Structure formats: structure tokens, C-alpha cells
Amino acid sequence: MTKISVNTKIKAIEEYASSNASRGFVRRKYGIAELEFQICVGIYAKFGKEALLNPPQVTGDFRLNLVKWKQENLASISETCIHFAFRSPGSIPKWESIYNRQGPQALMGLRRGRKSKNGQTTRQKSRRTTSSTPKAVSSSTKRKLIIKDTT
Structure with missing residues (x-):
């Protein structure tokens, strides 16, 4: 799309x-x-x-107020989006489901974006890849290695 x-x-x-x-x-x-x-x-x-x-800043309080208002007013997703000037209707059913299953505190702790497949945050991944990457080898060291291999 x-x-x-x-x-x-x-x-x-x-x-x-x-x-x-x-x-x-x-x-x-x-x-x-x-x-x-x-x-x-x-x-x-x-x-x-x-x-x-x-658009409004999406915070835990915003999510909680949005879901509570939707349920109290028996509003549709589009009515809720318009009431809060929120343009992402796909988020609302997810938030409502989390609220109904886990309670209001679960909405407060949500973070933006997707979870990674292995459970690490992207920052942790980038640190790991930089530390495990070999250091750059100087050109003189490369020459010595090439000469050593040929003899």
C-alpha cells in the first residue's frame, strides 16, 4: 500500500x-x-x-484516555480517531485488546515500533555487532600476511 x-x-x-x-x-x-x-x-x-x-503525542496516558473514552461512549474506531485527532485506526483495536486482557498499566508501558524477533532492542544489536566485528587491518599488516602465505 x-x-x-x-x-x-x-x-x-x-x-x-x-x-x-x-x-x-x-x-x-x-x-x-x-x-x-x-x-x-x-x-x-x-x-x-x-x-x-x-498529530497528538502518543503516550501511555493518551492510549489509556483513548481506550476509556471509546468504551465509555461505545464509539466506533473512526469516531474515536476523530475525537482525539488520531490518524492511525489500526492501533486502537490493539490497545483496546491489551487494556481488556492486561489492564491499564499494560498500556502505560507500551513502546513504539515492533518487537525484534529475538527479543533484543536495536541498540543492543548494534553494540553487539560493532564489538564482534574484527578491527580494520592496516595495509602493511595485510602485505605481511600475503607475503607469508605465498612463501
Whole structure:
């Protein structure tokens, strides 16, 4: 799936708002997914262009407030995204599942990104690879080794 820039989405929203074209026609013209465009139009209508350009900071408190509000108001994912000016609808079911299974504290400790396959963080990996990599051999040492091998 192609990533569409925020500026392109804003251009599409403004075209949709200023013309008689349907939402489906405009979103297909710009190659934007239906749910994504619906959420962006809602955020733009409620908060304006700035909310799309400057999304909210995702913290543990933000996740917790979002999930609690969604459950208290029996809101859909798109309604929740619009209410919080949050453009990533895929995260909400994950957070809600974590909240329901493990409680609110589990949402507070989440980190951005994917877990690595072997459980190490990327920083630990980079340290390990740099320490296990052999040091650069000087050219004079290489020559000595080559001469030694030929004799």
C-alpha cells in the first residue's frame, strides 16, 4: 500500500469540501483508503488543518484516555480517531485488546515500533555487532600476511 503524504490528504480534503464531487470520487482520485479519508475529513472538520499537520503525542496516558473514552461512549474506531485527532485506526483495536486482557498499566508501558524477533532492542544489536566485528587491518599488516602465505 502506498503511503500518501499529509499534504496530499489536505489537498484532497479541501477539494472535496470546495466541490460537488463525492467523497468516494475524491479519495479514489488521490488513492486514499476509505477509512483513512473518512477520518482525515472528520479531523479536518472538527479541528482544522493544524490537527492533521501536528498529530497528538502518543503516550501511555493518551492510549489509556483513548481506550476509556471509546468504551465509555461505545464509539466506533473512526469516531474515536476523530475525537482525539488520531490518524492511525489500526492501533486502537490493539490497545483496546491489551487494556481488556492486561489492564491499564499494560498500556502505560507500551513502546513504539515492533518487537525484534529475538527479543533484543536495536541498540543492543548494534553494540553487539560493532564489538564482534574484527578491527580494520592496516595495509602493511595485510602485505605481511600475503607475503607469508605465498612463501
